[in-house]
Amino acid sequence: MNMSRIKMWALAIGFTIASPILTQAQPNADEGKKLYEANNCGSCHALDKKVVGPALRGVHERRSEEWLVKWIRNNKKFRESGDADAIALYNEYGGAAMNIFENLTPAQVLDIVEYIKTAPAPTAPKTDSPVGTVEPQTDSSTKYILLILVVIFGIVLMVLGRVKNTLRRVAAEKDPSEGEFLGDNRKWYLKMLPSKLAHMNPTVLAIFITLAVALPGAWYGYKFAITEVGVQKGYAPTQPIAFSHKLHAGELNIDCKYCHSTVEESKSASIPALNTCMNCHKGVQATEKYNGEISPEIKKIYAALDYDPQALPGKEYGNNPKPIRWVRIHNLPDHAYFNHSQHVVVGKLQCQSCHGPVEKMEVVQQWNTLQMGWCIDCHRNTGIDAANNNYYAALHDKAAKDLKKNQNNSQYFGPDGKVKITPAMNGGLECAKCHY
Ligand code: HEC
Ligand code: HEC
Ligand code: HEC
Ligand code: HEC
Numbered sequence: 400m401n402m403s404r405i406k407m408w409a410l411a412i413g414f415t416i417a418s419p420i421l422t423q424a425q426p427n428a429d430e431g432k433k434l435y436e437a438n439n440c441g442s443c444h445a446l447d448k449k450v451v452g453p454a455l456r457g458v459h460e461r462r463s464e465e466w467l468v469k470w471i472r473n474n475k476k477f478r479e480s481g482d483a484d485a486i487a488l489y490n491e492y493g494g495a496a497m498n499i500f501e502n503l504t505p506a507q508v509l510d511i512v513e514y515i516k517t518a519p520a521p522t523a524p525k526t527d528s529p530v531g532t533v534e535p536q537t538d539s540s541t542k543y544i545l546l547i548l549v550v551i552f553g554i555v556l557m558v559l560g561r562v563k564n565t566l567r568r569v570a571a572e573k574d575p576s577e578g579e580f581l582g583d584n585r586k587w588y589l590k591m592l593p594s595k596l597a598h599m600n601p602t603v604l605a606i607f608i609t610l611a612v613a614l615p616g617a618w619y620g621y622k623f624a625i626t627e628v629g630v631q632k633g634y635a636p637t638q639p640i641a642f643s644h645k646l647h648a649g650e651l652n653i654d655c656k657y658c659h660s661t662v663e664e665s666k667s668a669s670i671p672a673l674n675t676c677m678n679c680h681k682g683v684q685a686t687e688k689y690n691g692e693i694s695p696e697i698k699k700i701y702a703a704l705d706y707d708p709q710a711l712p713g714k715e716y717g718n719n720p721k722p723i724r725w726v727r728i729h730n731l732p733d734h735a736y737f738n739h740s741q742h743v744v745v746g747k748l749q750c751q752s753c754h755g756p757v758e759k760m761e762v763v764q765q766w767n768t769l770q771m772g773w774c775i776d777c778h779r780n781t782g783i784d785a786a787n788n789n790y791y792a793a794l795h796d797k798a799a800k801d802l803k804k805n806q807n808n809s810q811y812f813g814p815d816g817k818v819k820i821t822p823a824m825n826g827g828l829e830c831a832k833c834h835y
């Protein structure tokens with residue numbers, strides 16, 4: 400009796416302990432979605448469309464869970480173990496290899512499968528409407544010029560009206576029968592003028608008005624010529640190949656650094672060589688859109704590399720490549736120095752904080768002015784994590800001492816009363832840091 404009681408309790412306790420583990424083992428679609436994104440599955444797969452790899456919707460109907468776990472974690476080992484389906488699939492895709500994901504546990508793979516199983520189907524047929532594209536920011540200078548022209552035109556009319564009235568008055572003095580025109584038959588726009596102005600000598604009025612127009616005009620011209628020339632905010636030239644960041648960096652979610660591969664090590668981010676494109680575009684030819692023909696845009700990549708997709712293996716590349724000349728968009732003057740690795744690695748800034756939402760741009764455009772004031776503003780306002788970065792050790796010590804000494808009056812407090820250390824405090828405003 401007693402023994403069975405104990406057994407019962409032991410069972411109950413065991414069950415309570417095990418139950419969270421049991422429920423945890425249930426695949427979780429939300430987790431799966433996160434893992435799918437974090438591992439960039441989307442750079443080669445879509446749910447409803449063949450991309451580099453197969454469309455994944457319904458894959459759980461084609462393959463067993465066990466098969467999927469083995470495939471996704473290490474498709475190479477799986478193929479080498481002799482699995483016929485795995486080998487057939489690999490051959491079907493012309494040897495385009497999927498990455499190894501041994502970082503994923505089997506349970507995590509099942510989370511991903513659960514996500515694929517339960518992901519909502521696309522609601523509306525996908526159109527090419529520019530939803531989410533970024534409108535190029537138009538230049539407002541033409542608007543100003545028009546406005547100025549309208550004002551000048553209005554003033555010329557006014558002055559002419561005055562002159563005409565004066566002539567009439569003179570005529571009326573000579574011949575009073577003209578007097579009937581003299582009443583208050585001034586044009587409506589003259590009636591609107593203060594009476595002092597309306598009775599002014601037309602020449603004085605003309606000079607006065609000319610000045611009133613000329614001064615703002617000259618000021619605007621000065622400002623435009625001095626400070627706006629060479630500033631290319633919004634510049635979005637047409638490129639020799641219609642390469643879309645919205646598609647590659649947005650929908651396919653390819654990491655910026657996959658293509659701009661030097662951005663963490665060097666001053667410049669660099670534009671990728673066409674060979675980087677070929678990692679995918681040997682296979683991806685967008686033929687569905689062009690009735691089985693290779694996309695004309697992708698043919699441009701092939702032409703530039705002198706690559707013949709029909710040639711025998713080993714003979715695809717000819718010896719007459721012609722490099723693609725991408726049009727450079729961002730361009731600081733020679734006297735200014737800018738370093739990407741400093742900002743991306745040391746400063747831990749996102750590309751988007753300077754380049755805007757590139758992953759939504761069909762055509763890349765310059766998002767900021769790149770003027771000196773823009774650099775300086777950010778250096779004054781951005782906080783840096785001085786505590787956890789050796790690069791700032793000296794500054795960090797200095798700030799710590801100052802905080803101890805001056806307490807709440809320390810210059811290292813931001814307006815919100817929290818400690819704030821900015822690049823400006825680290826010499827980010829010194830001319831020589833940015834000028835050769
Ligand atoms: C570099 C491109 C690439 C990435 C990244 C990638 N795959 Fe694949 N995947 C492929 C290719 C290509 C195939 C087709 C088989 C082959 O050629 O190896 C494939 C096949 C598959 C299959 C089998 C589909 C079927 O119809 O049987 C599944 C499932 C799969 N991938 C899931 C994933 C998951 C999940 C991830 C992310 C963890 C992922 N893939 C990341 C390229 C990729
Ligand atoms: C698949 C490769 C690829 C990926 C991924 C990619 N880019 Fe690009 N990027 C290019 C190519 C090619 C160009 C040159 C053609 C153009 O301007 O569209 C370019 C141009 C640019 C330019 C303009 C360079 C200039 O001339 O001044 C910026 C800025 C840029 N990319 C930022 C990004 C950011 C930010 C991301 C990530 C969100 C990203 N890129 C992801 C290939 C890529
Ligand atoms: C990780 C894979 C990958 C890389 C790298 C890549 N692309 Fe793509 N690209 C794709 C996929 C997938 C598509 C969509 C194909 C489709 O619509 O069927 C595509 C579409 C395109 C298209 C549109 C084709 C059309 O006519 O619709 C162009 C142009 C293009 N890529 C150019 C490039 C260039 C240039 C590079 C190198 C700077 C590059 N791609 C790098 C995967 C990639
Ligand atoms: C979005 C904010 C931002 C913009 C815009 C920006 N910077 Fe910076 N900059 C930083 C941050 C944060 C640091 C601190 C990281 C570091 O010290 O490397 C920094 C550091 C620097 C440094 C090193 C200062 C030092 O001694 O550590 C230089 C030089 C510099 N920037 C130049 C420029 C130039 C030139 C421009 C404009 C073309 C510019 N920056 C635009 C945020 C910005």
Ligand code: HEC
Pocket residue numbers: 655656659662666667668669670729730731737739742743748749750751752753754769
């Ligand atoms: C602090 C601001 C800032 C950040 C952050 C930043 N850039 Fe830039 N980027 C610039 C400036 C300024 C230029 C113009 C440089 C020049 O003309 O010398 C530029 C130029 C470029 C170019 C043109 C080619 C080149 O190397 O000059 C590319 C491509 C580019 N950036 C990509 C990126 C990518 C990708 C990231 C994120 C990993 C990034 N940038 C982060 C400010 C920034």
Ligand code: HEC
Pocket residue numbers: 629731732735736769770771774775778827828829830831832833834
């Ligand atoms: C954070 C970086 C930075 C610092 C610090 C900086 N400059 Fe600049 N400066 C620039 C950039 C970037 C340009 C180019 C901007 C452009 O083309 O409009 C520039 C342009 C100039 C120009 C050319 C005029 C113009 O507007 O094109 C002069 C002159 C100049 N800087 C002087 C100075 C002096 C003097 C100092 C020190 C008090 C200084 N700069 C500090 C980044 C900086």
